[in-house]
Amino acid sequence: MKDKIVKGKNLSSEKVSEFKKLAKWVRKKILEMAVGAGAGHIAPSFSCVEILVAIYYSGFLRINQKDSKLENRDRFILSKGHAAPALYAILADKGFFPLSDLDRFAKEGSHLGCHPEDSTPGIEIFTGSLGHGLPVGAGLALSAKLDKKRYLVAALLGDGECHEGSVWEAAMFAAQYQLNNLLAIIDHNGLSATGVLKNYLGVEPLKKKWESFGWDAVLVDGHSFEELFSVLKFASSRSSNKPLVIIALTTKGKGISFMENNPIWHYRVPKGEELEIARKELNLVNKEV
Amino acid sequence: MEHWVEGMRDSFFRSLLSEAKKNRDIVLIVADTGAICHDEFKEKLSDQYINIGIAEQNMIGVAAGLAISGKIVYVYAIVPFATMRCYEQIRVDLCCMKLPVNIVGIGAGFDYATLGATHHGTEDISLMRSLPNMTIYSPADSLTASLLAKPNRQQIGPKYIRLDRTGFPLIYNNKEDIDFSKGFSVLGKGKDLYIIATGRMVYAALQVAERLAAKSIDVGVIDLFRIKPFNQEMIWNVVKKTKRIVTLEEHFLTGGIGSAIAEMVATKKNAPILRSIGIPNQFCGIYGERKYLQKWCKLDVNGITKNIKEWVKENL
Secondary structure (H helix, E strand, O other), X not given: OOOHHHOOOOOOHHHHXXXXXXXXXXXXXXXXXHHHHOOOOHHHXXXXXXXXXXXXXXXXXXXXXXXXXXXXXXXXXXOOHHHHHXXXXXXXXXXXXXXXXXXXXXXOOOOOOOXXXXXXXXXXXXXXXXXXXXXXXXXXXXXXXXXXXXXXXXXXEEOHHHHOHHHHHHHHHHHHOOOOOEEEEEEEOOEOOOOXXXXXXXXXXXXXXXXXOOOEEEEXXXXXXXXXXHHHHHHHHOOOOOOEEEEEEOOOOOOOOOOOXXXXXXXXXXXXXXXXXXXXXXXOXXXXX | OHHHHOOHHHHHHHHHHHHHHHOOOEEEEEOOOOOOOHHHHHHHOHHHEEEOOOOHHHHHHHHHHHHHOOOEEEEEEEHHHHHOOOHHHHHHHHHHOOOOOEEEEEOOEOOOHHHOHHHOEOOHHHHHHOOOOOEXXXXXXXXXXXXXXXXXXXXXXXXXXXXXXXXXXXXXXXXXXXXXXXOEEEEEOOOOEEEEEOOOHHHHHHHHHHHHHHOOOOEEEEEEOXXXXXXXXXXXXXXXXXXXXXEEEEEEOOOOHHHHHHHHHOOOOOOOEEEEEEEOOOOOOXXXXXXXXXXXXXXXXXHHHHHHHHHHHHOO
C-alpha cells in the first residue's frame, strides 16, 4: 500500500525523537488551550500534529517569521481550520506571535479563535468553513504561475472535507492548469464530526479519486516523521506537471487513548477523570494544564 | 450617441477589455458565461481570461487567491449563479478577508424572463446587502455600467455589479453627470413625491414621473446606483421635505432597496410615508417575455403609474 517514494530513511533516530518530543509539546499546548477556553477541537488537531510539525520544521516550507508577508514565501493553508490550535502552537513556537497568546486562546478579546483568521501573523487565509482552502490555494498557485514566481502552496484538508463539492471543482481546475506548485495533504483519519465516513458517506478509494482527477497521489503514514519528511522532500523536488496530493493515514485523537477513533471527541473538551487520564497519557503533571 | 445602442453587458466588457489591455494585473474569470467581446479577451489577453467552467464556488475561491496576490479580478456569471451558488464563498473568501474582487452578475430581475425562476435575479440585492465589507452597484444605463468596469485600486472588500442586458436609452449623457462618490443622482426634483429607483427601473421611473406630471403630481426621481454603502445622510437630505417616497426595483420586495429605504425612514422623525414597489415574494411560475412578467407583477409603466396615483389619492 505504501509508495516507494516514502521508503527513504534520511532522518536520524535522534532527529525523530526530537520531533516526537516537539509533537508531544504541541499536543500539550492544544490540551491546555482547549481546557483553558472550554472550547476547541482537540481530537481533529491531534490527528494532524505530526503533519504540521513536518511541514514547519523539515525545511519544506520557505517562510520567515520576521516577515510573514514576504512575497516569495511558500503559502500554507489550514483548510481544515478547526485544527487551528495545533497550528497556533507551532506558529507561536516559530515566533510569529508570543507564546503567551496561546494562554488567551478563544478567550475574551483574543485574536486566536477556534478557526484561523488571516489577520493573525503566519495565517494565510480565513478558514473554518470546509471546502475553501483548495480553491483559494489554486488561485494562489495560479498567481505564482502567471507572475513566474517559484513559491509553493500547500493546503491541509480533512478527509471528511472531501465531501465538499468545491474540493473537486478545485481539483479539476488545478489539473487543467497544471498547477504542479500546488500540494494538497489529506488528514485521512476516517472520521468526521459525527461518525465514521465509510458508514454514511465513504470517500474511498481516495487515492484513485485524486488520480482520476489528474493529480499525482502518494499515500503515507501521517504519524511517521520518516515518511512525512521523505514525502515533503519529494514534493519540493519533483518534476511532474501535475498537482500533488499526499494522503496521510492518521488516527483522530492520536495521543489520548479514549479519544482515538471515537467521533464523540470531535468537539469535546475532557473534564474530571477524563482530563486526569488525558494528562497522564501526555505525561503532564496537573499544574501544567 | 450611436455607441450606446449596446446593452450594459457589452458596454461593461468593452470598457473592461480596454482597461485590461493597459493593466496586465486584470484577470477576468467567467463561469461558462459569454459576452460578445469575450472572444477578443480570450484571443488577445489569453493570460488574463479564464473560463473556469460551471464551477462558481471554485470561481470565487480562485478569485480570492488571485486577489491576495495582487491581481484585479472580475468574476462573471448570471445573477443567481454569481451570487447564490457561491454565497458562502463570497462571504468567507471575499468579505471576511476584505478582498477587492469584482463580482459581475448579468440578468437583473426578469432580464432572463423566459428562462424561468432559476435564472431570475430577484434576491441578489437582499443577499449582497447583508454581507459586511460588500459594495453593491446597480447601474441604470450602459454609460454607468461602462464606468463601473474601471478598476479601483483603493477598493476594500468585494464589489457586486448587477448588470442588465439592456441599458439604453441612456439616463446620462455625460460621465460627469454621474457622481460615484455620492452613489446616487437626483434626476429631477419633486414636490409631491420622490421615486427612488435602481437599475433599469430608473428609466421606468422617469416615464412614470412624466405621466404623473400630466395628472399634476410633481414627482422627483433618484437613481440609486450604489446600494451599499448606502448614502443615507445625503439621500435623507433630498427626500426629507417631501411627503411621500416610492421605491422601485426589479427585485423581490423583501430585502431590496425598498427595505433599505424603510430602514432609513424607520429611524427618522416626521418621515415621509413610504410605498415599496417591486416583485412580490413569490416565484412567478408563468412564462413570457420580460415585459409580460413585469406586467404580471404590475412593474410595467402603466401598473406603476396606477399604483402611485391611487396611493397618492388615498394619502393626500
